[in-house]
Amino acid sequence: MAELGANLLGIPATLLPEETEVNARLEAGDEAVDIAAAFPASSTGWAMLANEAHAEGHVVESYAYARVGYHRGLDALRKAGWRGQGPVQWAHEPNRGFLRALYALQRAAAAIGEAEEVDRIGRFLNDSDPLAAAAIEAE
Numbered sequence: 001m002a003e004l005g006a007n008l009l010g011i012p013a014t015l016l017p018e019e020t021e022v023n024a025r026l027e028a029g030d031e032a033v034d035i036a037a038a039f040p041a042s043s044t045g046w047a048m049l050a051n052e053a054h055a056e057g058h059v060v061e062s063y064a065y066a067r068v069g070y071h072r073g074l075d076a077l078r079k080a081g082w083r084g085q086g087p088v089q090w091a092h093e094p095n096r097g098f099l100r101a102l103y104a105l106q107r108a109a110a111a112i113g114e115a116e117e118v119d120r121i122g123r124f125l126n127d128s129d130p131l132a133a134a135a136i137e138a139e
Contacts, residue, residue: 011085011087013086013087013089014080014081014082014087014088014095015080015089015094015095016080016094016097017094019039019042019094019097021039022035022039022042022044025039026044032048032049032051032052033045035048036048036049036065040072041072041075041076042072042076043069043072043076043097043098043101044069044100045069046069046097046101047065047066047069047097047098047100047101047103048100049069050062050065050066050069050101050104050105051100054104054108054111059108059111062104062108063105063108063111063112063114066101066102066104066105066107067105069097069098069100069104069105070098070101070102070105073098073101073102076098077098087129089129090131090132090135091129099125102121102124102132103125103136105117105121106125109121
């Protein structure tokens with residue numbers, strides 16, 4: 001029997017590259033807005049902005065930030081060899097910015113009543129890594 005989260009399709013996982021400069025700025029305590037402005041191609045800052053906006057009750061802004069993070073993440077995944085399917089594992093830390101943006105987009109889509117997107121993004125998140133949503137919620 002396959003373990004939970006096992007890759008049953010046999011498609012290799014996509015591993016995004018390390019973001020050493022982003023990580024250094026995070027460790028230095030930089031604000032999400034500064035991370036997103038300095039590294040707009042990284043999903044990390046956009047996911048952080050989406051989470052901040054959500055926490056403040058700004059669901060439209062959260063949706064917009066998450067959507068940018070999602071699209072920048074798709075760009076990064078394609079650049080890393082992703083062909084529209086296959087695992088994007090939470091266990092690989094550089095993938096987490098994209099997965100957080102995906103989670104934030106699903107949450108924000110639910111808040112604005114975008115039911116089809118909630119379902120589509122939920123499937124994408126689960127297909128990427130069935131353990132990601134629980135890991136994000138546990139943070």
